[in-house]
Amino acid sequence: MKRRKYMLALLDVVLISLAYYLSLYLRFDGKIAPMYLKVFKSHIVIITSIKIFIFYLFKLYKSLWRFASIDEMIDIVLASIVANAVVIAYMTMVEANLPRSIYFMVPIMDIAFIGGSRFSYRALKRIESDIPKWKEGCKNVLIVGAGAAGAMVIKEFRNYNRLNSRPVAIVDDDFTKIGQNINGIPVLGTRDDIPDICKTKDVDEIIIAIPSANKKDISEIISECKKTKCRTKTLPGIYELIDGKVSINKIRDVDIGDLLGREEIHLDMDDISGYIKGKKVLVTGGGGSIGSELCRQIARFEPEELAILDIYENNVYDIQNELKRRYKRLNLKVIIASVRDKDRIESIIDEERPDVVFHAAAHKHVPLMEENPEEAIKNNVFGTLNLVQATDKYNVKKFVLISTDKAVNPTNVMGTTKRICEMIIQSINKESSTEFVAVRFGNVLGSNGSVIPLFKKQIAEGGPVTVTHPEVIRYFMTIPEACQLVLQAGAMADGGEIFILDMGEPVKIMDLAKDLIRLSGFEPDVDIPIEITGLRPGEKLYEELLLDEEGISDTGHNKIFIGKPIFTDYNYLIKSLEKLKYVMEYSDNIKLKKALVELVPTYEPYKEDSLEKQYVDHSKRLNEVAISAELSNLK
Template sequence: MRKKIYSTLLILADIIAINLAFILAFVLRFDGNFIHGVQSAKYFDVFIQNVLTLTGIKLIIFYIFGMYNSLWKYASIEELVQIITTSFVATAATLSYTFIIQQHLPRSIYILTFILDIILIGGIRFSYRAARRIRNNGMGSKKGLKRVMIVGAGQAGAMVIQELKNHEELNSIPIAVIDDDDAKLGRKINGVPVLGDRYHIKKVAERKKIDEIIIAIPSSSKKEIRAILEECSRTKCKLKIVPGMYELIDGNVSIKQIRDVAIEDLLGREPVKVDLEEMSVYLQNKTVLVTGGGGSIGSELCRQIATFNPKKLLILDIYENNAYDIQNELIRNHPELNLEVLIASVRDRKRMEEIFSKYKPNVVFHAAAHKHVPLMEANPQEAIKNNVFGTLNVAECADTYKVEKFVLISTDKAVNPTNIMGATKRVAEMIVQCMSRKSKTEFVAVRFGNVLGSNGSVIPLFKRQIEKGGPVTVTHAEVTRYFMTIPEAVQLVIQAGAMAKGGEIFVLDMGEPVKIIDLAENLIRLSGFEPYVDIDIEITGLRPGEKLYEELLMDEEGLQETRHNKIFIGQPIFMDYKLLTAELTRLKEILMSDHEDVKDYIEHMVPTYTRIS
């Protein structure tokens, strides 16, 4: 109803504007004397006789060109072009009509009405937006409005300002712009002044009483964004960010695309580039098995594998709730996917034999494992059963049933391990490397650091502690860890399968390690609080089996570059398969009889394992 009233009023305004344009054209053409002059009066009579038709023609053209469909409160350069084009076509139509009926007007009248139509028709529409802008600017001091600083005076920044001004419902007003380009200092972007560079962020935020900062530099590198965010984090403002260019498919910015700054943005890591075509070759039309398919890494593996059109996707997990969740998600997002969920434990050799015999998978991603360091330190026998003998069961079945590729999900904690979880994952790597020497199956391992947001990772723990008002607990002020996102980890895993020749340990260049205490402080700031003032950070001491820093390669492995600048290969370490088999047999005997000796024997099997508890 409101839209019909608005359109009706606009049509009435256009009728007045169209006829006023004609009258003003006559005034300008005949110097105001168009009624009493013989020739001018004749022309004006032609206009009067055809006024309804001429007006109707222009209104019809306006309607056809969508002049009554646009939201003129958002009018910009595109709408101005629309007005010019429509006015030109409408003028040409009236010219054609008078030519057909042989009742001509002077050519200058058509030219003048064209110009005046643009001024009057455009003025009606843009005056609405101007009035809204004046009103919004007048509301700048109104309580409740968020005062926003935009970092970036480029195209994205200008579009963010325009979006904020166009959307009253956001209850936000752009106050200041920050940009490192000295040439832009003191200038205005869509009416908002550029007040300094990144090092003025804190000062400007305090002086202008900024509530929210929006980072609008989508073309900047992750490292650059991280540096800017560090400056922003010195303020008490809420932080938002425009996605990077790799996330903005069309290069346009809208309010819906602006998101809260996530902890991932503070890592300063560039996204890993992978060869999607190479990855799709070995997954397309293949039966793919993902063990631990309901976990953080396993479920993301399933999501990404589903996009490569596998012949069949098998999700294997012992925990039915997780498997059920990813099953429903995949059914919803990929209804065409041939999917089957298998509830089973990798420890159960007979069940593994049944599954491999029945489904004969072409590719196996082995993500099933126990991974919580303190829990496994207290329950070493369970870590061994799952991480060592579970891996052995799946790997031997892969060999027996001629699987093409087998990819083990490993961890940086397998390097010079100081805990039983890391040591068992190193044994799992040894199994894979040994199997690659005797099998036609291409066995590889993928090693990476901590995964942001995974089950049991530090970020969800910190968030829960912040929600409860703190304190946030950090084990040691100097603890550092490598971090990556779940999608990155999974892309590396899939890429490793494509590059596999057998026996490699693939390693991601994870950038610089991050201090956990810095991560905690940044997460507190991102949550709108000040560390040590609103939310305290408590040092609790290293947990059993935990070390201050992690490594990604052992010294003896070396490092070999690949065609991917972020992916490297640790060279295979020679293993005697018969010796490893004998040691695994002995380990199983100890596991069945004396749990107290299992750590001692794991230490014997993994010379780089150093127990610190």
């Protein structure tokens, strides 16, 4: 690095001297007067030293000239003007006379020579960066977006030759840009032309470079990209680019969240801040996918204290370090404990005296809980009961349970235990001064153990991608989206409600698998096989968000609804749970499931022959929805 600076300074010494000599040569038509030549020779060392010093002050020797742009050119112009002004002052002070025209010609020469030397280096690097197109294995890249971000991505590819990629075309929906060049790359069409351009230009990879685009537009662009066999990547949205800077490092693979086209959630920040800012907040299961994101969201609202409770220390250690790094002033406490331990939980609530509790700790994996029902009941049901009774005893203001769509007409143990948790919340609310509420939503994209990370891993390994049934559908939302709505629902709570989140349109898992394969640059069942493995015990073809008898009512938020309480007999529930605890002593899974049926009559334990019934029920339900929609349109 130092050697390069010295070489540049030495080059500038030569160029500065050349600028003065050429200016004199041109002024006198090649016959320089001896008196002016004498002045030039007598003062050129001092003149050069002054200019080199000024150039140093303007940091002309610290710039990376392979990335030179208009900013560097402005620095050169300013440095040359200032340097020549100082030289004129010096020459006047020592009464060394040169023709006045020289002082106009020399700055122009300086800018041409100094600037030219720097930008010729960039030009050489540009030529060098174009060499990969002759190299074997070089990827052709299509840029979507002819704005500032797209231009920056093109520059980044040229500056990083090791990426072995070259932009070959751009598409943009602005018709005035079609036919134009951006950094030498042609704008060939709009998003609708993506499949054709990918064929004609032999494109290997598509990069969506429109950080300001809304989710709907991104989803539509990705739908066009799916028609190609190109790997698709994207720049994060503006809200993710905190520093506003675009670089190759920030380009990421397109994920299913982009494909869903879900718009950013609009929150009532005042309402949320009102019950979190300056308050003590406890999050159970704080090291998990939902719990850790809740902690991130809560930390933004400046609680008096954020306590994270979890039994698994590795995950909670990670979120602890992240929060300490991002929120220097956050009063953060980490508690390693199990919600199963009644005495420990009570002592924690007594000591911490939280104002708000978010209960995200739970066993959630359907097949595992189907094989281990006793553990699901201990953790989900009695763990929740321990926490609920402790918060009631010590007058916690608000308790928010994280529930699941699997609690609705459950066919598995996990969903049944979560439905019991909802019953605990709704029934104790009438007996307590604490506001107890539940928030119910479907699958969360990217959460631990969810289908998306599994599919990505299977694709990376070359397949097969495993799907349990070709007709399985699920509701999805992103982790931040779910957690933001949980916080918003907490602000709306009066006690006893089950808040139901708008999950958007359901997604067929088979389509999801095919989309992820295509967006990774492969062809389903050609490059990556898809294998049907059969529904697992307890798994549904489809999920529901609402029990028939719950009804639904609107809230002030367009993505949050309320299901009315349908179970409020706390004393009866406690007696039933005592009976369940007694049955657990026998470690008999069949008896346990029968006991669960008594507690949750809508629970239908999984049977192999129930698949056909699910399929018929699902088809009937879809037909009813279609007919209802058609009648609404007729009205």
